Amino acid sequence: MDSKIPSGPLADKWTKHKNDINLVNPANKRNIDIIVVGTGLAGGAAAATLAELGYNVKTFCYQDSPRRAHSIAAQGGINAAKNYQGDGDSNYRLFYDTIKGGDYRSREANVYRLAEVSGNIIDQCVAQGVPFAREYGGMLDNRSFGGVLVSRTFYAKGQTGQQLLLGAYSAMNRQINRGKIQSFTRHEMMDLVLVDGKARGIIARDLVSGKIERHSAHAVVLATGGYGNVFFLSTNAMGSNVMAAWRAHRKGAFFANPCFTQIHPTCIPVSGDHQSKLTLMSESLRNDGRIWVPKKMKDAVAIREGKLKPTQIAEEDRDYYLERRYPAFGNLVPRDVASRAAKERCDAGFGVNKTGEAVYLDFASAIKRYGKEKAMTSGIKDPDEATIIKLGEEVIEAKYGNLFQMYEKIVDENPYKTPMKIYPAVHYTMGGLWVDYNLQTTIPGCYAAGEANFSDHGANRLGASALMQGLADGYFVLPYTIGDYLSKDIRTGKIPTDSAAFDEAEKQVRDRMEKLMSGSGIHSVDYYHKKLGKIMWNKCGMARNAKGLEEAIKEISELRKDFWENVKVTGTIESKNQELEKAGRVADFLELGELFAKDALQRNESCGGHFREEYQTEEGEALRDDENFKFVAAWEYVGEPKDAKLHKEDLVYENIELKTRSYK
Amino acid sequence: MVDGKPNNEQQTTNNYITMKLYLKIWRQKDASSPGKIVDYTLDGVEGDMSFLEMLDILNEELVSKGEEPVEFDHDCREGICGTCSLQINGEPHGPDRLVTTCQLHMRKFNDGDTIVIEPFRANAFPVIKDLIVDRSAFDRIQQAGGYISVNTSGNTVDANCIPINKHDADEAMDAATCIGCGACVAACKNASAMLFTSAKVSQFALLPQGRVEAVERVQNMVRQMDLEGFGNCTNTGACEVECPKGISLTNIARMNREYLSASLKG
Numbered sequence: 067m068d069s070k071i072p073s074g075p076l077a078d079k080w081t082k083h084k085n086d087i088n089l090v091n092p093a094n095k096r097n098i099d100i101i102v103v104g105t106g107l108a109g110g111a112a113a114a115t116l117a118e119l120g121y122n123v124k125t126f127c128y129q130d131s132p133r134r135a136h137s138i139a140a141q142g143g144i145n146a147a148k149n150y151q152g153d154g155d156s157n158y159r160l161f162y163d164t165i166k167g168g169d170y171r172s173r174e175a176n177v178y179r180l181a182e183v184s185g186n187i188i189d190q191c192v193a194q195g196v197p198f199a200r201e202y203g204g205m206l207d208n209r210s211f212g213g214v215l216v217s218r219t220f221y222a223k224g225q226t227g228q229q230l231l232l233g234a235y236s237a238m239n240r241q242i243n244r245g246k247i248q249s250f251t252r253h254e255m256m257d258l259v260l261v262d263g264k265a266r267g268i269i270a271r272d273l274v275s276g277k278i279e280r281h282s283a284h285a286v287v288l289a290t291g292g293y294g295n296v297f298f299l300s301t302n303a304m305g306s307n308v309m310a311a312w313r314a315h316r317k318g319a320f321f322a323n324p325c326f327t328q329i330h331p332t333c334i335p336v337s338g339d340h341q342s343k344l345t346l347m348s349e350s351l352r353n354d355g356r357i358w359v360p361k362k363m364k365d366a367v368a369i370r371e372g373k374l375k376p377t378q379i380a381e382e383d384r385d386y387y388l389e390r391r392y393p394a395f396g397n398l399v400p401r402d403v404a405s406r407a408a409k410e411r412c413d414a415g416f417g418v419n420k421t422g423e424a425v426y427l428d429f430a431s432a433i434k435r436y437g438k439e440k441a442m443t444s445g446i447k448d449p450d451e452a453t454i455i456k457l458g459e460e461v462i463e464a465k466y467g468n469l470f471q472m473y474e475k476i477v478d479e480n481p482y483k484t485p486m487k488i489y490p491a492v493h494y495t496m497g498g499l500w501v502d503y504n505l506q507t508t509i510p511g512c513y514a515a516g517e518a519n520f521s522d523h524g525a526n527r528l529g530a531s532a533l534m535q536g537l538a539d540g541y542f543v544l545p546y547t548i549g550d551y552l553s554k555d556i557r558t559g560k561i562p563t564d565s566a567a568f569d570e571a572e573k574q575v576r577d578r579m580e581k582l583m584s585g586s587g588i589h590s591v592d593y594y595h596k597k598l599g600k601i602m603w604n605k606c607g608m609a610r611n612a613k614g615l616e617e618a619i620k621e622i623s624e625l626r627k628d629f630w631e632n633v634k635v636t637g638t639i640e641s642k643n644q645e646l647e648k649a650g651r652v653a654d655f656l657e658l659g660e661l662f663a664k665d666a667l668q669r670n671e672s673c674g675g676h677f678r679e680e681y682q683t684e685e686g687e688a689l690r691d692d693e694n695f696k697f698v699a700a701w702e703y704v705g706e707p708k709d710a711k712l713h714k715e716d717l718v719y720e721n722i723e724l725k726t727r728s729y730k
Numbered sequence: 731m732v733d734g735k736p737n738n739e740q741q742t743t744n745n746y747i748t749m750k751l752y753l754k755i756w757r758q759k760d761a762s763s764p765g766k767i768v769d770y771t772l773d774g775v776e777g778d779m780s781f782l783e784m785l786d787i788l789n790e791e792l793v794s795k796g797e798e799p800v801e802f803d804h805d806c807r808e809g810i811c812g813t814c815s816l817q818i819n820g821e822p823h824g825p826d827r828l829v830t831t832c833q834l835h836m837r838k839f840n841d842g843d844t845i846v847i848e849p850f851r852a853n854a855f856p857v858i859k860d861l862i863v864d865r866s867a868f869d870r871i872q873q874a875g876g877y878i879s880v881n882t883s884g885n886t887v888d889a890n891c892i893p894i895n896k897h898d899a900d901e902a903m904d905a906a907t908c909i910g911c912g913a914c915v916a917a918c919k920n921a922s923a924m925l926f927t928s929a930k931v932s933q934f935a936l937l938p939q940g941r942v943e944a945v946e947r948v949q950n951m952v953r954q955m956d957l958e959g960f961g962n963c964t965n966t967g968a969c970e971v972e973c974p975k976g977i978s979l980t981n982i983a984r985m986n987r988e989y990l991s992a993s994l995k996g
Contacts, residue, residue, distance in 0.1 A: 192889040197903040204893030236877035
């Protein structure tokens with residue numbers, strides 16, 4: 067595996083690389099077409115920047131508008147090593163935190179570049195009019211996130227993803243208005259087209275008319291997000307899927323570290339079988355919320371039976387288990403650590419809702435703390451308890467109002483008065499298409515950006531880093547690195563779509579849809595998706611073991627066979643058909659799930675979000691094996707997912723000493 | 731809500747019983763076919779279900795009978811993407827306030843209720859199928875000027891070189907929270923898009939970065955809004971009431987001011 071990492075000192079690599087790579091002159095850019103699939107932070111930012119540079123860009127999204135990509139749901143914030151707080155932050159520290167947070171399974175050079183461009187992202191977004199939160203002096207405000215000891219997270223209330231995406235969307239709109247971007251909405255990429263081994267276009271389906279279309283380009287960028295919906299229940303949008311990435315994988319792009327999945331600790335617990343998705347409560351809440359369960363088993367039981375309220379439990383009878391286990395980081399340990407700790411307490415019988423799978427996130431002490439401070443700054447002397455709580459609740463509302471409102475609407479409880487109930491849920495996938503330093507996959511001309519690639523977060527992503535990576539890839543990395551490849555295409559001319567390669571790809575797409583429509587019609591698509599989700603959650607979830615993973619591979623393989631024989635898809639191919647859309651996506655999840663389990667089975671160690679029960683310390687902490695597993699697992703498609711061929715990219719640490727991760 | 735006392739005594743009890751509902755749903759094959767209301771009865775609905783999960787169950791039943799499910803737009807199901815719509819008993823996003831349809835929960839309804847479900851209605855939002863409408867007119871309004879013309883260079887000035895008064899920044903943020911769902915248009919008797927358009931105009935009008943192009947922006951966006959066939963604003967305020975994000979009418983007043991001042995500048 068050639069990761070094409072530039073030589074030289076870590077801090078100079080990106081500058082040196084930019085100076086070394088080939089450029090395409092402005093007149094030639096006008097003759098080059100680029101397809102960008104997905105219009106979230108990575109895709110939207112890349113499309114806008116490529117169009118600004120002069121390339122002809124076509125964007126594709128399954129949503130009815132680019133503004134609706136799931137980046138919009140990111141809540142808490144975006145990291146940048148600006149050191150505006152003067153708390154000792156630097157590019158190096160952001161780089162170090164990210165590598166350590168990822169449990170030493172990411173590439174040094176990529177992560178350093180990410181830290182290096184992080185400051186530019188904030189500058190760029192402010193210039194675009196993104197309304198970040200400000201202090202009274204007019205300067206930008208920051209908050210803290212898990213796994214770090216500085217305040218480097220910029221935010222726009224609890225809607226940072228929305229504001230950043232609307233920024234990228236506005237940059238796209240400017241280029242659409244200039245005719246430099248053609249935006250195809252309600253379109254789904256059905257396959258990647260390779261001509262002479264190079265990515266030269268896609269087959270897309272117009273989701274309104276059902277029409278199959280051919281689109282050619284000199285390069286194809288996949289910015290199609292993660293595959294968390296393989297679990298059926300996740301915080302992803304209903305439509306989030308792996309189709310584009312998986313189609314590319316089947317055409318030769320290696321898929322890296324599929325088992326590295328992030329289970330986010332603070333989500334609203336499952337309420338019943340009807341549940342269609344899970345809702346995240348931003349990690350920023352852990353700045354002020356304290357996580358606990360009852361210390362006494364009898365209290366936990368009484369709570370589950372509805373005989374006791376959390377507010378009736380005395381302070382000394384509460385187990386603030388994160389503060390107890392990890393005094394240095396407390397409630398702000400990284401996500402994988404917090405999730406496993408919640409599972410540990412609930413498995414031990416201390417869960418606090420009907421299902422026994424929930425812990426408390428309590429704001430009572432923060433409300434009092436802020437209330438006292440506010441009373442002082444408002445000149446109120448000797449405020450009474452009620453005044454303190456009222457003022458404190460106002461501060462909390464200003465910080466997290468929209469999240470509290472969302473919680474109240476879903477759960478029907480007032481989180482200002484009673485602690486929130488939370489439980490871990492599938493949230494983000496660190497794994498994805500393998501890319502080199504230029505973000506190119508193993509298919510020449512096919513690039514992957516944002517969550518769709520595997521590159522920067524190792525085995526666990528730190529909070530507020532997904533937005534940073536999506537925008538770094540889209541605004542500042544891909545638009546330059548892709549030029550090096552395209553510089554060889556200035557004489558190629560327009561890629562025709564009437565070639566044998568396009569004929570063949572279109573035929574495969576049509577055959578596959580017809581096969582989906584011709585199932586015996588016993589079970590709905592959702593039936594299979596839910597079954598797959600159960601296997602994944604039970605056997606490939608927060609804790610995994612060899613036996614369960616072997617069973618998962620077998621069960622998924624059988625389920626896939628059943629799906630292709632017996633799925634029921636109503637409607638027709640040549641019309642709007644949401645059941646057919648779902649069927650195509652679930653068919654790919656049924657393959658990816660198998661590879662996921664296989665990847666988890668080969669990785670005989672625990673690291674980050676991948677926790678193998680066989681590999682843990684006596685205290686239940688993850689036991690990494692750097693001697694045997696300090697590599698990226700890149701899988702080559704050779705037929706059945708369980709037969710995939712493993713390629714290893716050894717991770718070289720020249721600047722950071724590998725250590726056991728400790729947040730104590 | 732900090733002060734508001736939740737009136738959920740009765741709603742909470744609804745969580746634990748199941749409801750039988752009579753649904754009247756708009757079915758329409760495609761843009762060129764006529765549509766009609768079709769009756770469905772759905773049993774076993776729980777208060778903890780979201781409105782869309784209730785429709786999921788109906789669809790699961792329809793698919794099992796070999797019938798085509800009811801198509802509706804939805805995606806994030808956490809109230810932020812703006813994809814879901816639906817006119818529920820005559821109100822965009824249904825009877826609850828400050829929520830989108832995906833966050834509306836069935837505890838707001840009672841056993842035996844009849845619920846009428848239609849697509850958002852407006853000339854500028856043609857129906858695509860069943861409950862799905864085409865809202866691309868909103869994109870075109872944004873394309874006409876909903877941006878600040880700045881290239882991605884990595885060499886813009888440092889973010890803290892532009893200090894912004896906190897009050898202005900907060901107000902810009904409030905305007906920017908618009909999710910582009912179209913409830914304002916569906917609520918308006920004139921199908922006006924003034925609240926939507928003014929939210930973006932306001933966001934940029936309140937920020938120093940946005941002032942540079944303020945004159946062209948408001949003129950171009952209003953021109954596109956009119957071209958798309960949205961109606962005029964007659965200040966009834968229905969849009970503000972139904973907006974799931976609480977976008978304020980103040981934004982319309984600000985846009986009118988911006989537009990007038992732009993016209994005077996030529």
